Amino acid sequence: MIKVWRAWREKREHERIARDILTQQIVEAMRHTPRERPRAAPPTPVPAPPPPEPPEPMHVYIPPPPAPSPESYVYFIRADTTGLIKIGVTHNPRKRLTALNTASPDGLTALGLIKGDRVQEQALHLRFAHYRKHGEWFEPGAELIAYIREKATPALDPEALERLLNPDQDGGGDVPQRLTDDEIYSAVAGEQSISIMRLQRRFHIGYTRARHIKTRLEQID
Numbered sequence: 163m164i165k166v167w168r169a170w171r172e173k174r175e176h177e178r179i180a181r182d183i184l185t186q187q188i189v190e191a192m193r194h195t196p197r198e199r200p201r202a203a204p205p206t207p208v209p210a211p212p213p214p215e216p217p218e219p220m221h222v223y224i225p226p227p228p229a230p231s232p233e234s235y236v237y238f239i240r241a242d243t244t245g246l247i248k249i250g251v252t253h254n255p256r257k258r259l260t261a262l263n264t265a266s267p268d269g270l271t272a273l274g275l276i277k278g279d280r281v282q283e284q285a286l287h288l289r290f291a292h293y294r295k296h297g298e299w300f301e302p303g304a305e306l307i308a309y310i311r312e313k314a315t316p317a318l319d320p321e322a323l324e325r326l327l328n329p330d331q332d333g334g335g336d337v338p339q340r341l342t343d344d345e346i347y348s349a350v351a352g353e354q355s356i357s358i359m360r361l362q363r364r365f366h367i368g369y370t371r372a373r374h375i376k377t378r379l380e381q382i383d
Contacts, residue, residue, distance in 0.1 A: 236278040236286065238310050242269035242368040246299040247306060249290070251283040260369075269368020274314025341365055347375050354379050 232253040239248045239262065248270075252258035255275055263270050276282070290309075293300040300306060341349075346365050350356055356379070361372035 233277065234279045235275045236283050237275050238273040238314055239270050240273050240302070241266070241299075242271060242371065244268065245302050246295055247273065247302050247310075248298050249283060249286050249300060250298050251278065251280055263369030267370070269370035269372075271362075271366065271368050274310050274316050276314050343371060343375060346371075347378055350375070350379065 234251055234253050235255050236249065236251050237255050237258065239250070239259065240246070241248070248262075250258070255272065259270065259272050286309075287294070287298070290300050290303070290306050293303040293306055295301055346361070346367070349365075350361070356376070358369065358372045358376050361367065361375055362369065365372075
């Protein structure tokens with residue numbers, strides 16, 4: 163029995179030694195055999211990005227062009243009683259004269275106009291500063307009178323402008339004489355419907371005088 167066991171044990175020992183030798187031979191063979199590196203996988207193609215979407219149209223607000231500013235005028239207005247001349251600026255000379263006549267206790271008469279703005283008005287105020295009485299009112303000095311006669315467009319007809327600029331004339335030549343209120347009243351006694359503006363234009367008088375004569379006409383029975 164012991165012999166059988168020893169024989170079996172020797173067989174198993176030989177098998178183990180054989181396995182070890184085979185394993186060692188395999189390891190040695192693998193150690194000297196060059197390894198092939200794994201090939202890299204081909205790169206995955208990256209899809210091209212989609213084309214950008216066209217931008218939405220921009221709605222830009224374009225404001226309308228500004229309305230042209232109304233034309234402005236530098237005006238020369240004379241007070242009937244004091245003779246002072248006002249140099250001002252306005253976009254509506256007729257409306258401005260009416261407003262000044264309404265607010266002034268003295269009759270006012272337009273002498274002339276020139277195209278200009280506030281800058282032109284201030285320049286004239288500086289030019290004739292030596293004639294300034296107060297505010298925008300100036301003495302009717304010779305230089306100012308000459309400027310109005312040369313540069314300004316007459317607000318009335320040229321003869322009326324000449325008469326207004328020279329109130330001391332006695333009416334020689336073609337320059338009309340300055341009528342009194344009674345003379346004007348007698349001339350229009352039968353024209354009760356005549357307007358104040360018509361009286362101003364016809365006799366070249368200020369608003370206050372024309373209103374006074376109009377009131378006398380309305381009192382006629």
